[in-house]
Amino acid sequence: MEQQETDWAYKQALMLTLSNSAYEALMVLNADFEVIAINNAAEELFERQRPIGERLVTVTNSPELEAVVLSALEYQEEIFEEQIIIDKHHYRVRAQVIQREGNRFIGLALQDVSDLVRLNRARRDMVANISHELRKPVANIRIIIDSLFHEDEKPKRKRSISSLQAIARETDSLLWVIQEMMDLSMIESGQSIVRMVELDLRPLVEDAVDRMEDQSSLKDIKITFEVPKKLRVWGDWDLIRRVIVNLLHNAIKWSPKGSKITVSTSATEEEVTVQIVDEGPGVSDDQVERIFERFYQVNSSRSGGEGTGLGLAICKHIVEAHGGKIWAVGQSQTKGGKFVFTLGRAEEETNHT
Known part of the structure; x- marks a missing residue:
């Protein structure tokens, strides 16, 4: 018993x-x-x-x-x-x-299972957004080509050049979506290799700004940068450029026509801080954390449903892989949109005689 x-x-x-x-x-x-x-x-x-x-x-x-x-x-x-x-x-x-x-x-x-439900919903939204992003430029390209084929007379050279330029822009849009998907896939699978070397930050920023010139000119937006010469960081040129390009792309999307976007830096002995500031509506305080989640979009009704919701997530992965931090500043603390990230500072290059 x-x-x-x-x-x-x-x-x-x-x-x-x-x-x-x-x-x-x-x-x-x-x-x-x-x-x-x-x-x-x-x-x-x-x-x-x-x-x-x-x-x-x-x-x-x-x-x-x-x-x-x-x-x-x-x-x-x-x-x-x-x-x-x-x-x-x-x-x-x-x-x-x-x-x-x-x-x-x-x-x-x-x-x-709240996180799983939210992720599934985000994935559905992502599929819808990507479908829209892919369908729109393809449809536009088709319209342009059809208009060229159905001209009553031989198209004039000026009109042909204009049509080809429009096709090139739509093709760039397709490549952007595909590149975002490939980038995130490689980063999350661990296949993306970070080659940490000493970099001059000013020419890197200049390179990123040059790449966004066509997009900014479509909205008559001026991009300026304030980066001291000889300011050096530790990083991978291609990946850091991708971060800046993504943040500029985001700023252009939300900025009004004829406005200005500024890229600026500040530095301590150990790290460099990069800021991208625009004159758009900014990010609401309750969204500054979630905005870097995969597939998350800020009020798609205001952005016209554009974007895959992957660009900022890619930025977060890259910056954190470099040992830095990235964040958005809420509307209560700044006017317009403001994104900030940090990188490790490298020693300034000195001339030896």
């Missing part, structure tokens, strides 16, 4: 330890929907301490959760799964009906 009691106590202790080690919220109910067992995760979720003997709906304040249990009893499935929302979080709920010696118990497991 004593041995049986010892074995039972051991089993209870083992089950309690296992349940409290689980990330999921776990509960066991009797036939009257009263809680007879609960783990720490469930107590924290519903902010109740040892609510043994209380009804499920009283403990959880969730009629939806009780409805899941009722459905499990109704269908008598071995495991019944449903997704519900509790306190603005998405949970996958698994209910299992257990029969033991004429008694009926219901086991409940709740897993927070």
